[in-house]
Amino acid sequence: MSSRAHPGGKVTIAEVAQRAGVSKGSVSLAMNDKPGVSAATREKILRVAKELGWLPNQAARSLSSASTQVNNIGLVIARPARMLGLEPFYMEFISGIESVLAERSHSLLLRLVRDVEEEIEVHDGWGRSKQISGSIVVDFTVDDPRVPALRASRLPVVAVGHPDLTGGLPSVWTDDGAAITEAVHYLAALGHRRLARVGGPPSLGHSAIRTEAFVKAVAGLNLEPARIVPTDFSGEQGARATRALLASAQRPTAILYDNDIMAVAGLSVATEMGVAVPTELSLLAWDDSQLCRLTHPPLSAMSHDVFVFGAEVARLLMGIIDHGEAEAGHAAPTPVLVPRGTTARLR
Amino acid sequence: MSSRAHPGGKVTIAEVAQRAGVSKGSVSLAMNDKPGVSAATREKILRVAKELGWLPNQAARSLSSASTQVNNIGLVIARPARMLGLEPFYMEFISGIESVLAERSHSLLLRLVRDVEEEIEVHDGWGRSKQISGSIVVDFTVDDPRVPALRASRLPVVAVGHPDLTGGLPSVWTDDGAAITEAVHYLAALGHRRLARVGGPPSLGHSAIRTEAFVKAVAGLNLEPARIVPTDFSGEQGARATRALLASAQRPTAILYDNDIMAVAGLSVATEMGVAVPTELSLLAWDDSQLCRLTHPPLSAMSHDVFVFGAEVARLLMGIIDHGEAEAGHAAPTPVLVPRGTTARLR
DNA sequence: GAACGTGTCTATAGCGGTTCAGTCGATTTT
């Protein structure tokens, strides 16, 4: 194989070296801006490389140098695909992340899995094959098996969840307990004494935290014992839960939902069952996407900026990747009560 | 949880081979389900590999075999991050894609960029470094510069857009022309003679196609010349466009929007300006996410299942990756008119 | 003038896999 004009075929460092009349080693040095080649030689090499349209093969490079430089951030979500599209939370969260990644020329490697075991597996695979330089982890449970797994891998990680759940991993979280307490106090102030909560799966850490705060706040105010209905966050289950609550003997006069999808569904159910909102029943949503402003009446909600939250998470991760694990994380602003048309004084 | 790790960390094929009492070659064969090892040996090798927690190093693998097997699909979007979270279309589209990828253990590599040049660059980088095994490309313009670039790279690709725009790349598209025509005929049948369209950027191919069909349908029915207002698809611009249309001397009696966000915003504007919907003004949305059912009155829309559409795109791409470029693509079901509360006979 | 730096550049040994020409028994064919 000699200096044939390399038609269309793959160019390698060897060919560049030969054409430039130097060794492969010199080409490598020149391409990586390392000392050891004279300015003249370096320039010549770069010229030839450009001429041949050569770019170093990433695989070969990372094989020999161990240090791969990929610009990908991982995100594994253990929920059904359909939910991603329907839950405004995830989209806003992801777009917040992307807003930070984009300005740093990073991409998001997104994967949906069935369960935590698969999640750990995927994560491990990504780490090993060096497909990501860091990762964002969500939906922590109590004693989450991912915590030890993530500590073991040396991959930079930011956990989304309360420090109680994330076992010392750098975290960003919202103070759900405080928000729930505010919500309960607000409803109590409106005269409600029989509250219910349509929450997420009890296994989910933040759902458990909210439930606990809810029960505590209700007890603290001497309200009637609260009913908690667990769901999978879907509109269907939100509707079903609402239907069950409203059909029960001592139906609640106020319901607090764990996201806005379920609140929207709950509002429809109330209407369909002839329960007047907000005169007979108050509803309070969580997350507060644009959905809440569109219903009739518009939904009162515990509002927080999920886009900014996602961006914050990404920013922390980039910081850790750049400067090592300096920060331990921090809380994001507590959700704020935005009263609209679905909460009112009990008549 | 997993394997007893093993000091030092990095496990290589050599170690697995030694521990299993076979050669590196056999391990490779066993791991890749290739013939040449007995069932017993294969099983033993796999056991040892799992025990050591070994997974083949991607870089090494792709170096030697040229054919890398990464399970990532690329998607580059040249739009601002904020829009991703707000536009139900993208989220549904992405979750549809994920629904197919998940069952095939694939991930989505998602990147937001500023412009087409950057998009080509990113794409090229992904291809070269073998980070993806295929890609989905959206938002085609007329004479899109990505078409030649994509043809040049041998990467499997599915284009989302009408064949007129995608220059022979395998494509999936919706017959927007037919849908627009149906919409116009419907509005005309309700007695509307002064229509307007709030569309996307004219540079965008599918937007241009819709505009052309719109103008043609309007002309074909001898309606008054139609007004077209271009936007960037955002709610703000949708509101502004609607405001301008309604404030004009000869205001239209029906407006057709290019997505549902703008239709929702437009409905608010009409209400705020005291224009009665649907008695004085009919509004027709596009895409039809859950938003359309929440407004008051609920939005009539040209409805199509974006989730299924995304899944279809992903399925075609997986097919091409598996069996080579067999299919040329196909049209997805044409959007269907769903009349709700914002369209009515002109009184 | 011998020993020592110094700055360039070369040769070569890996990195961790895949691939393939062979080796080696056991089984089948002649």
Added chain:
DNA sequence: AAAATCGACTGAACCGCTATAGACACGTTC
């Protein structure tokens, strides 16, 4: 019984690059 066939398995040659020890020419220093 010898030859041919066959499946299982090995050994070594790559893949394209980086890292590093050494070769070489050219001053310096003592």
